[in-house]
Amino acid sequence: MTLRHLSHHFLILATLTTVACHAQTVMRKATAADANAAAGKVTAPTLPAGAAKLEIDRKQIVSLSAAPTLTFVPVRFSKHGDAAGPPFHQCGLATVNDAGEAHLLITFGTDWTEAESCVSLSAIGTAENRSKYPTLVLIYQATTGHESFPEPVLLKWNSGSGAYELDPERSQWITTQQLPYTIPNIRRLLAKNAADHK
Secondary structure, rough: OOOOHHHHHHHHHHHHHHHHHHHOOEEEEOHHHHHHHHHOOHHHHHOOOEEEEEEOOOOEEEEEOOOOEEEEEEEEEEEEEOOOOOOEEEEEEEEEEEOEEEEEEEEOHHHHHHHEEEEEEEEEEEEOOOOOOOOOEEEEEEOOOEEEEEEEEEEEEEEOOEEEOOOHHHHHHHHOOOOOHHHHHHHHHHHHHHHHOO
């Protein structure tokens, strides 16, 4: 093989490697400027009816490197409940796109977690990085009013609506597994489950 052919092969290999790297989606902590800009798009009108006392967790605002970029703003807010009981809180994740449009998804205190009150978001990450919009892993600290505990919630991308949505089936399956809830542990568990069902 001539030097020219070798150079051509190396060029193709370098190009393919670059494309492969660019195909990976990475979650990064948002810069202070980007976090403030995204948080500014999440206001009271974004909240569902009956919600109050919006809290924004600015320290955990992150973004996905997919194009267009999506920035995720964790929020917590109170809901009207039993006046004689403890305060009830829901948590959510606001997605802010490059155009500055915000979409709020209630992620905790609804569906299978409706009987629990959200204390805080402990961690956020991705299940993998091969998809443009990978499954998101959120770990919440929750309470029933009598005890506190961690609980994982998965979000899956809906290509039809172009937005993330709750993944009740896999979220509840994870809670049946005996393991500490961390992003790496859940990532490995999901990868093993996917491999076992191929």
